[in-house]
Amino acid sequence: MAVKIELGRRYRFAASHRLHTEKLSEEENARVFGKCANPYGHGHNYVLEISVSGDVDPATGMITNLAELDPFVEREVIEVFDHHSLNEDVAAFRDVVPTTENLCIEIYNRLKGFPHAKLERVRVQETTNNSFEYDGNQKGNRS
């Protein structure tokens, strides 16, 4: 019986953002985004959970060595986002609202090229009460 095995790994970063778009009036921004549209932004302790799949190497017992996965995620995501303003410091969010939905998509796109295992999905917890997942499915993606 075929069993699929995935490895899950959790990382943390702290970042600020502001939900606001120039496509809407100030009143509409305030109505749609509420406090999240406050002009100077606010921050979260984000928790990133990623799942990768692949064959378990019998010599190591591993889908991928964390010694390869961790530096990759550190370089591609943590260094880019941690203690930064998502709006001001991340090019992808210059014209895209840095909601955690869009953050999931951006992180997925940054990590999907990991050469040692297949990225299955990313899950980002914005607070302990909100989490978002993306598995690369383009349906319903941002336009």
Place this chain on the structure above:
Amino acid sequence: MVLITRKIEFSASHLYHNPAFSPEENRRVFGKCNNPHGHGHNYTLEVTVAGEPDPVTGMVLDLKELKEILEREVMQRMDHRFLNYEVAELKGKIPTCENIARVIWDLLDPKIKQGRLHRVRLHESSDLFADCYRNGAAC
């Protein structure tokens, strides 16, 4: 279909060492996990069973029964054990999260008669875990 998840915790020690590797290679591949006398973790196991609730009892399965299966198959086998030396199913395998989760899947799958085993998630720490699914099943 409804999913029901039961969680248990066990503590065990292990080390990563492949006798086919040189000492340097073991060190390079496994790092601190290759320290010769091993180290331990508090493992958290989440077992998810899928099924339809019984129309009379409203249950997918009797949780008491699942609890007993987990006690017998996992706790008695792995809790407060050195996984490399004391768990026969892991003989010859590196006791990584991936391999332990797979062994637990193979132990539990034939024992769960009500509902169907859907997922085994084994946490080695809050930041590292492995998931086993039946291939083709939705995650």
